[in-house]
Amino acid sequence: MANAMTIRPRRPMGFWIAKGAQYGILILFAVFVLMPFMWVVFTALKSNLEIAQEPLGLPPNWRFENLAQAWNQGKFSRYFVNSVIVTVPIVMLVVSLSCLAGYALARLRMPGRMLIFYFFLVGLMVPFTAIMIPLFYILRDIGVLGTYWAMILPQTAISLPFGIFFMRAFFSGLPYDLTDAAKIDGCNDFGVFRRVMLPLAGPAIAALIVFNFMGSWNAFLLPLIYLQSDKLRPVMTGMMFFTTRWGPDYSMSMAGTLIVMAPIMAVYLVFQRQFIQGLTAGAVRG
Amino acid sequence: MFESIRQFFADRKLRDYATAYAFVIPALAMYVIFVVYPFFYTIYLSLTKWDGAKPVKEFVGLLNYQQLVADSRLWSALSHNFIWIVLGTVAPVAIGLFLGVLLWRGVRGMVFFRTVYFLPVVLAPVAVGIIWKWMYNPQFGPINSTLRAVGLDVLAKGWLGDPYLALPAIILAGVWGYFGFCFVVIMAGLQNIDMEQIDAALVDGANGAQRLWYVIIPGLRHVLTMITTFTLILGVNVFDIIWITTRGGPGRATHVIATYTYNTAFRESYVGYGSALAIVMGLVSLVVSFIFISIRERGGD
Incomplete structure (x- = not known):
């Protein structure tokens, strides 16, 4: 140890003060982020009496049975299944339709190509609120209100402008030699797309999947309006109804919140890089 | 054929x-x-009067829009959006920039800090709202409990029940949920800054603040415009976190245009008037996007 110290060049005092301040600030913000999570966990694992007596500290008895109770009483298994049932088709539809349209708008020749592209771009500026009211009556009139389609169809449609914008930008950046070579080898346009372009688009598609998965998994206003039946409710609106119903039962509400948060956080901690890339995809590339 | x-x-x-x-x-x-x-x-x-159930939608022309202009609830909602946009943009961008510069040259534990700061970003706004509703709970919430524990009982209050504090309190929750996004994007932007420029500035004797203002911020121009556009659009559209925490209350102290529109069209069933509000909201986001696109085009090289 002593040797290592002497080999290193001596740093002036100011350096260590600056270093300490730097770490102090970084840690302060980390604490600011982590404290609320910590209290969710603590509160979820206490009884209500323990919350009243000791609201801040560690749970005196770690009551993991609270989670099981919240899971059963909150019908969370149904909410999770519902979320999966709506999210999977939304992500598949958005990604496949965006790849097709984005590719054509980037690489294929057709009259009115830029016009169609700008037509989609306008959709980036239309907030969901501006279309949510008539959509309710449209979905009712075509008979999908009361089914999962009442979320799948509109959520897919409002996600398309960004998806197309994103995939078009990606496909525009690929070199032309590739397509020319494949065409000489006798590929048609769809063959070029499927065999040459799509395999190259892996990272972009992964980012788009994460982005849309999070978008529809976390969506709140849309299912609040179109999936009102408790049988169809996804996790986010389900959690709201659960915490409202159990309002003053703090331990149950926090147990429910923890159940909803934990899986997404676990997935994030494993696939961190993909999450960060996917969620910042729109901003970093711009 | x-x-x-x-x-x-x-x-x-x-x-x-x-x-x-x-x-x-x-x-x-x-x-x-x-x-x-x-x-x-x-x-x-928006040109009709309709309750969503009657077979006939009564055409009323611009009547709804005439009412809008005189509707103090609309103006108060828009002012809350404005406050949300200003605070909800400045705070996370400033924090993100600050932390980004601190971590720029790499410190030990870099990955840890990035992971932690980005953690709330993966949460749904609904979850952020529920977590902070508990934080602000007047009886046993951690904030009031901490204040009481350190003897500052006078400062303990019903944060979300106070018409002056409710909106800033929700915005703080929003900043908690969002600054990590700004941080990560700014970090990505910092990687593209030319180190030679920084060294040149150092040789010229520029101090930290000068380097930040004359070299780093101009270098991040595109990234900052991009983030600002994002936060602006979020500020215009904010709904989830407010609906979860206060539903626009107390009184109308935290209503924003989206909660007001939703409430009018779906809970009070004034579909025509709600649609007029929705159009106002569409126009606001159109104007905001347009301003930012033109700034970006002008600033782009």
Whole structure:
């Protein structure tokens, strides 16, 4: 140890003060982020009496049975299944339709190509609120209100402008030699797309999947309006109804919140890089 | 007839066009049916008086818009959006920039800090709202409990029940949920800054603040515009976190345009008037996006 110290060049005092301040600030913000999570966990694992007596500290008895109770009483298994049932088709539809349209708008020749592209771009500026009211009556009139389609169809449609914008930008950046070579080898346009372009688009598609998965998994206003039946409710609106119903039962509400948060956080901690890339995809590339 | 179709496909150029359109049409159809058509339908509904149930939508022309202008609830909601936009943009961008510069040259534990700061970003706004509703709980919430534990009982209050504190309190929750996003994007932008410029500034004797102002911020111009656009759009559209924490209350102290529109159209069933509010909201985001696109085009090199 002593040797290592002497080999290193001596740093002036100011350096260590600056270093300490730097770490102090970084840690302060980390604490600011982590404290609320910590209290969710603590509160979820206490009884209500323990919350009243000791609201801040560690749970005196770690009551993991609270989670099981919240899971059963909150019908969370149904909410999770519902979320999966709506999210999977939304992500598949958005990604496949965006790849097709984005590719054509980037690489294929057709009259009115830029016009169609700008037509989609306008959709980036239309907030969901501006279309949510008539959509309710449209979905009712075509008979999908009361089914999962009442979320799948509109959520897919409002996600398309960004998806197309994103995939078009990606496909525009690929070199032309590739397509020319494949065409000489006798590929048609769809063959070029499927065999040459799509395999190259892996990272972009992964980012788009994460982005849309999070978008529809976390969506709140849309299912609040179109999936009102408790049988169809996804996790986010389900959690709201659960915490409202159990309002003053703090331990149950926090147990429910923890159940909803934990899986997404676990997935994030494993696939961190993909999450960060996917969620910042729109901003970093711009 | 068949002959003309065969001719059509025999023409290579036309066949290519047909393929290209076939790629676009599924997306276009979804987009037209579920985005474009409803948008025009909203405009139509905004010219009517309708409760959502009656078979007849009574056409009233611009009456709803005349009411809007005099509607103090709309103006107060818009002012809350404005406050949200200003605080909700400045705070996370400033924090993100600050932390980004601190971590720029790499410190031990870099990955840890990034992971932690980005953690709330993966949460749904609904979850952020529920977590902070508990934080602000007047009785046993951690904030009041901490204040009481350190003897500052006077400062303990019903944060979300106070008309002056509720909006800033929710914005703080929003900043908690969002600054990590700004941080990560700014970090990505910092990687592209030319180190030689920083060294040159150092040689010229620029101090930290000068380096930040004259070298780092101009270098991040594109990134900062991008983030600001994002936060602006979020500020115009904010709904989830407010609906979860206060539903616009106490009184109307935290209503924003989206909660007001939702409440009017779906809970009070003034569909016509709600649609007029929705159009106002559409116009606001259009103007905001437009301003930012033009700033970006002008600033771009």
